[in-house]
Amino acid sequence: MSTVLPHPIARPPRRSIRELPDELISQIAAGEVVERPASVVRELVDNALDAGATQITLRLLAGGVRLIAVEDDGGGIPMEELPIALKRHATSKIRDLQELESVGTMGFRGEALAAINSIADMAISSRASGQSSAFLLDGRSGELKPVARSTGTTVEVKELFFSTPARRKFLKTDATELAHCVEAVRRHALARPDVGFAIWHEGKLVEQWRACPPTQFTNNIDAISERLRDVLGDDFKDKSVAVDYLSSMRDDGGQAVRVWGRVGIPDAARARPDQQFAYVNGRFVRDKVITHAARSAYEDVLHGQRQPIYALYVEIDPTRVDVNVHPTKIEVRFRDSREVHQAVRRAVDTALAAPRAAAAALATTSSSAPSPAPDIFKPNLPLAQTLPAQAAMHFVAPVAHRVSDMEALWPVQPAVTAVSTAPTPAPTTPAPAAAEIWPLGRAIAQLQGIYILAENAQGLVIVDMHAAHERIVYERLKTQLVDARITSQPLLIPVTFAATPQEVATAEAHTDTLATLGLEITPFSPKTLAVRAVPTSLVQGNATELARSVLAELAQHEASTVIQRAQNELLGTMACHGAVRANRRLTTDEMNGLLRQMETTDRSDQCNHGRPTWRQISIKELDALFMRGR
């Protein structure tokens, strides 16, 4: 038997090192920058904005594959610089490393025009401001000839990928490519409300967003809100709240981080993250830090996999963010990502926290419904009624119906009196005038033991009483946990219950966590646990049920690293058990107490699971239901 020798590995013949031809270098670079027509659109619109354009018009054929023409009214390119603009690494935007590190323009790499020119037929016509003539440069031949046009630049890109057929095969249908092109312009448009945009496809106007001149608006948020409405529709504007947040100064005296824009209310969340726009110093970015920070601000008010909608603008010292990490500049790197994470999270969290009923009521009282002229000489009127509505809100609400403690919602005996039958004593009945200025109105009835019906200035308010109360208890528990510890109250007689070995083990392993949460649960016998103390605010609840669900959650979140998160969830569980159950009859006073608490509790528009706690049905909507006034 002969030995079989291993087959020798074929060694390729050595080839000498050579510099690649310019054309090929550009084509390789183009592969990074230009993936599809939309990438060309992004680069050309970037350039138009850098040139100071106020109006940008796109004309497309076949989804941009046959033609992309971008016309602007910016500063233009002088004739002698036109051929240089097409060279690789040629730019007017930076000169040295220092300028790179604090770059304020969209472009700076000087490679887009060269890259596009290597994979398509390109022509640039331009007239520089202050010059009397315009010139057209043919990208292929390099020929320059005079043309007639006003100040500005038009770049025409024809037959994209004609020289790289393999690339062309990756393109989708014209409709899909067009959609990507529109999306690229939309991202720019949402950053620049002061610039007008128009998109034509196959001779038809597809989108048009008019410029909102800066003089027309007192601040950025108003201008952006208007543009958001134009680009994304009324729904985005109506279902979002304004954000304006400035982080505190850095220790080294450096510039603070500003985060502004609009964030959708939880109700507006979608199945897909297709309406999340994030900008850093005016540049659209896809950034994990910002996405994560924004999502985490919704953790408490949005359930499951729902995706919030938002347009967020982060403004940060340019030297603290590196934009040169990706050829398309869609990714950035922050010097201190925690700084940005914290700012975005706080910005969104603050904007979402304020109960929206109050804001809505203020808006109506100040605009549409003029308050009656104050008449301070009228006798026997409570002080509140003699004041203008807005001032009264601060007086009346706290004085007449302030429920300083949630215990007020827990009648000593289960209330069985039906609301409608018992005439409410006069002193505690809110005057109708007062009801008008309470954002959530005056309670009028309870429906099926589940909903509270109330009347306010706009019409009918329907409140899911369990969901609303759950949030109120939860928010209170959270503050207590931050402030110190949840105050705990020992039970006079410990409540014992039959427990599983796992429950006993969990109780023993987590004595400290339970104590932090105001609970004391100790083994009574090998198969019995005793609840010896519960949070003060939950003394009236079912101790066994509370202990069981807290232990069940603690068993899942045993790792001490997730304790903070577990605590929030545990608090949620506790809140659920502490909140008024369905089918409890509430008195009018109790119902009003709940409404007043909702008006002043953060995040009270959603329960802990992200469901809405109340809905407004306006008189207009009711009229429509009954076809009144037609």
Ligand SMILES: Nc1ncnc2c1ncn2[C@@H]1O[C@H](COP(=O)(O)OP(=O)(O)O)[C@@H](O)[C@H]1O
């Ligand atoms: N629409 C335009 N208006 C005025 N100048 C332009 C325009 N497009 C390109 N340029 C000029 O051509 C140069 C090269 O453009 P580009 O290849 O996109 O690189 P960059 O934008 O990174 O500088 C720019 O620096 C700019 O001076």
Ligand SMILES: [Mg+2]
């Ligand atoms: Mg550019």
